[in-house]
Amino acid sequence: MGRLLRAISDNKTINMIAIDSKDMVEEARKVHQCTPVATAALGRVITAGTMMGVMMKEKNAKLTLQFKGDGPLGLLVCVSNSQGDAKGYIAHPEVNLPIRINDRKLDVSAGVGTKGTVSVIRDLGLKEPYIGQYPLTNGEIAEDLTAYYANSEQVPSSVALGVLVDVDGTVKSAGGFIVQLMPDASEEDIEILERNLRGVLSISHMLDEAERLEQIMEVILGELGMNVVEERQTRYFCDCSRERMERALISLGRYELEQLLMEDGQAELTCHFCNNRYLFQEKDLKELILASRPK
Numbered sequence: 126m127g128r129l130l131r132a133i134s135d136n137k138t139i140n141m142i143a144i145d146s147k148d149m150v151e152e153a154r155k156v157h158q159c160t161p162v163a164t165a166a167l168g169r170v171i172t173a174g175t176m177m178g179v180m181m182k183e184k185n186a187k188l189t190l191q192f193k194g195d196g197p198l199g200l201l202v203c204v205s206n207s208q209g210d211a212k213g214y215i216a217h218p219e220v221n222l223p224i225r226i227n228d229r230k231l232d233v234s235a236g237v238g239t240k241g242t243v244s245v246i247r248d249l250g251l252k253e254p255y256i257g258q259y260p261l262t263n264g265e266i267a268e269d270l271t272a273y274y275a276n277s278e279q280v281p282s283s284v285a286l287g288v289l290v291d292v293d294g295t296v297k298s299a300g301g302f303i304v305q306l307m308p309d310a311s312e313e314d315i316e317i318l319e320r321n322l323r324g325v326l327s328i329s330h331m332l333d334e335a336e337r338l339e340q341i342m343e344v345i346l347g348e349l350g351m352n353v354v355e356e357r358q359t360r361y362f363c364d365c366s367r368e369r370m371e372r373a374l375i376s377l378g379r380y381e382l383e384q385l386l387m388e389d390g391q392a393e394l395t396c397h398f399c400n401n402r403y404l405f406q407e408k409d410l411k412e413l414i415l416a417s418r419p420k
């Protein structure tokens with residue numbers, strides 16, 4: 126389980142959300158068999174996606190956060206909802222890269238790439254989802270999202286994300302925060318916030334040193350005041366099911382299903398987010414063919 130807190134400053138001009146996502150990122154690492162740099166990249170995307178999901182006020186809203194860069198890790202996706210569930214996908218979890226020389230950190234930027242786009246799709250249950258997109262800044266995920274918020278949504282924000290990977294490859298700590306300014310935030314509020322942000326260690330190091338989320342938020346909001354408005358448990362959770370897979374197969378149409386039946390005699394589908402396998406045997410396919418429409 127992850128733990129997430131939302132807080133607001135005394136004068137209600139600054140919103141902050143923070144998460145300890147260690148368990149979620151470790152689950153993602155295990156599901157996808159990630160190398161350290163893949164764990165860091167996917168972990169940052171899941172950490173951000175979970176917070177962005179909970180930031181949606183609509184009860185059954187769904188969010189897809191997608192990084193499409195030109196690096197060797199390929200596509201990175203997090204699908205989350207406003208209840209705190211999130212699942213992730215990475216195209217090439219097996220890619221390993223050397224530690225970056227100048228700061229001895231996992232080279233997420235080299236893995237994700239610096240050319241490409243970050244996309245945010247919010248499905249609020251209306252006819253059309255809201256889609257926002259912005260070019261990548263440096264492929265480090267947090268800076269890309271800060272730029273996305275400023276330019277695509279016109280919300281001044283500070284996004285911090287961190288994943289520490291232990292020597293044995295497991296997740297040592299993971300977390301992040303997003304601070305956003307309301308339109309009526311004063312210059313003074315902004316100055317205080319910027320000064321506080323400059324003074325803090327990386328979020329993953331703070332969490333690794335067993336600091337609680339409350340303490341981290343108190344340090345960042347400082348004299349602006351920290352008032353918790355929501356606390357929530359979050360989890361790595363995949364909602365795939367045999368019924369969903371059946372619907373996906375049916376949507377292929379009768380002709381495709383008949384081809385599958387003839388050529389393979391069965392169909393095996395693997396969920397991209399949890400690697401669960403769903404096997405449809407000959408009799409299952411025949412039933413689906415009956416349920417499908419001729420195309």
Ligand SMILES: [Zn+2]
Pocket residue numbers: 363364365396397398399400401
């Ligand atoms: Zn699944």
